[in-house]
Amino acid sequence: MGNKTIVKGLKASFPIMASYIALGLACGIVLFDAGFSVFSIFLMSLLVYAGAAQFLAGSMVVLGAAVPSIILMVFFLNLRHILMGASISKYVKNKSVGFLAVFGHTLSDESFGINYSNFQKQDWTADDAIVANIFNYLVWAISTAVGGIIGSHFSINTQIMSYALIAMFICMMVMQFVSKIYIITAIISIVLSVLLTIILKHNIALVIATVLASMIGYYIERKLEQRGAGSRD
Amino acid sequence: MTSQALILIIGMSIVTFLPRFLPILFLSKKEISPSLSRWMSYIPVSVFAALVASDVFFVDGAFAMQPLQNVKLLPSIFVIIVALKTKSLLWSMITGIISITLLSAIL
Numbered sequence: 001m002g003n004k005t006i007v008k009g010l011k012a013s014f015p016i017m018a019s020y021i022a023l024g025l026a027c028g029i030v031l032f033d034a035g036f037s038v039f040s041i042f043l044m045s046l047l048v049y050a051g052a053a054q055f056l057a058g059s060m061v062v063l064g065a066a067v068p069s070i071i072l073m074v075f076f077l078n079l080r081h082i083l084m085g086a087s088i089s090k091y092v093k094n095k096s097v098g099f100l101a102v103f104g105h106t107l108s109d110e111s112f113g114i115n116y117s118n119f120q121k122q123d124w125t126a127d128d129a130i131v132a133n134i135f136n137y138l139v140w141a142i143s144t145a146v147g148g149i150i151g152s153h154f155s156i157n158t159q160i161m162s163y164a165l166i167a168m169f170i171c172m173m174v175m176q177f178v179s180k181i182y183i184i185t186a187i188i189s190i191v192l193s194v195l196l197t198i199i200l201k202h203n204i205a206l207v208i209a210t211v212l213a214s215m216i217g218y219y220i221e222r223k224l225e226q227r228g229a230g231s232r233d
Numbered sequence: 234m235t236s237q238a239l240i241l242i243i244g245m246s247i248v249t250f251l252p253r254f255l256p257i258l259f260l261s262k263k264e265i266s267p268s269l270s271r272w273m274s275y276i277p278v279s280v281f282a283a284l285v286a287s288d289v290f291f292v293d294g295a296f297a298m299q300p301l302q303n304v305k306l307l308p309s310i311f312v313i314i315v316a317l318k319t320k321s322l323l324w325s326m327i328t329g330i331i332s333i334t335l336l337s338a339i340l
Contacts, residue, residue, distance in 0.1 A: 019322035040238050047246035052284070057245060067241045075248035083276035085256035090270070093261050100261060104254030110322065112277070160334055166288045166305065167312045167329025173281035174316035174325075182278045189282035194290055201294075206283040210276065213283070217275035218268075 009131025012118060016110045016132075020140045023051055023168060026161035028147015030058040033158045038148035045141040049105065053077050054144070055165050079207055083214075084112045091119045092126045099130065106133035108140075109172055181224070185217030285309075304340055308332040 024045075031041045031054065044054060053074040060070045085107060092103055103126070111133045118124035150156070177183050189209050196205035289309045290296060297303035308329050315321075315328040 015322060019326060022323065022326055036238060040242065044242045044245070047242055048249050050245075050249045053245060053249060057241065061241075067237060067244065070241060071244035071248055074245045075252075078249050078252045080276065080280040081249075081253045082256050083273050083280075085253050086260050087270060087273040087276070089257045089260035092257060095261065097258065100257050101254055104257045105250055107253045107257070109277075109281075157334075157337075160330060160337065163305065163308065163329050163333045164326050166285065166309065167326045168322055169281050169284045169288065170309060170312045170329075171316040171320075171322050171325035173278060173285055174313060175320055176278035176281065177317075182275070185275050186278050186282035189279040190286040193283040193286040194296065197287055197291065198296055206280075206287055209283045209286075210279040213279040214272060214275035217279070218272040221271065221275075 005125075005127050006131055009128050010135055012114060012124075012128065013111075013132040013135045016114060016136050017139045019110070019168065020051075020136055021143045023164050024140050024143025025147040025150060026164045027051060027054050027058070028144040028149075029151040029156050029161050030055060030147075030158045031144070032148040032151030033156075034058040034061040036061075036148070038145055038152065041148040042141060042145040045144040048074075049108065049137055049140060050074070050078065051108065051140070051168075052165060055162060059162065076204060076207055080109075080210065081107060084109075088112060088116055088119070091115075091129070095126055099126075103130050103133065106130070106137045108133075108136065110168075111136055113172055113175055181217055181221050184220065185213050188216050189213030301340060304333060304336050307336060 028038075028041050031044070032038070034057075036044070036058075044057075048054060056073060056077060057070055060073065065073075085104060088107070092100060095103070111129075115124070115129045115132065119129070173186055177186070189212075192212055193206050193209035196209050199205070200208075289305050290298065290303070292303050292305075298306070300306045311332045312325050312329045316325045319325070
């Protein structure tokens with residue numbers, strides 16, 4: 001892994017780093033507010049490294065949730081990574097188990113988004129990707145710890161800080177809009193998750209909505225393809 | 234750090250690491266069928282849309298579609314516009330934080 005790879009990985013991760021600093025500070029503040037010490041915030045970021053899950057843990061601790069139910073919710077929230085990992089796996093073939101473990105541990109929504117689009121270009125390798133991931137990982141861990149320190153000195157409106165997460169999800173959704181079918185899929189997913197959340201009153205609704213919406217998106221793609229093939233005849 | 238916090242962190246790390254690592258470990262060794270990988274290309278957009286829906290349209294667990302009751306609705310529209318224009322996580326977050334701060338101050 002040469003200097004060129006490190007510079008390339010660093011360059012690619014700049015936009016994510018900038019947002020991780022802002023988001024990490026917000027997350028650290030929320031977690032400190034929930035009663036976590038600066039050390040445990042730092043440890044959580046190193047061992048868990050999942051922004052959405054860490055925000056969720058903070059808000060559930062504030063609500064007085066039990067440890068097992070927080071872990072279960074985090075599990076559901078992370079089910080999306082199975083599918084992200086599966087779809088990016090074709091780009092890390094023939095790598096050692098150690099490499100894959102680090103790559104997997106540092107796979108986040110943002111790094112998936114950036115790496116997935118970079119892999120589709122020719123000059124992006126698995127080594128470039130893991131360098132970018134590790135930079136993002138370290139920036140995240142340090143930012144959340146600094147957020148905890150800030151939270152211990154100032155009182156900050158954590159409700160507003162939590163909105164940073166929503167804005168991030170909105171942007172990541174929009175970045176997936178590469179064709180009309182993806183926009184339709186997003187709308188279907190939104191409608192399904194609202195309806196299912198109201199009916200089931202449980203976060204599992206989001207997992208069901210995700211699976212259904214993605215299947216409908218794929219079905220639409222195939223239908224359009226068949227129609228296109230038919231009109232050529 | 235309390236032992237409860239430590240148990241929580243370790244538990245979270247296990248349920249985060251396994252869904253990230255196992256698919257990469259197993260699927261990097263063999264080919265995925267084209268139809269499976271085409272279906273999976275619709276997963277990320279569906280996940281983010283579902284998370285946005287559950288975060289934006291609900292206040293304290295209840296469905297809330299009135300801009301005066303639900304302060305997150307209007308900022309989310311601004312964030313969508315900025316995200317479409319800039320494709321930048323940072324600008325989207327800045328837009329969101331500023332607009333929700335101003336709106337919470339007014340309402």
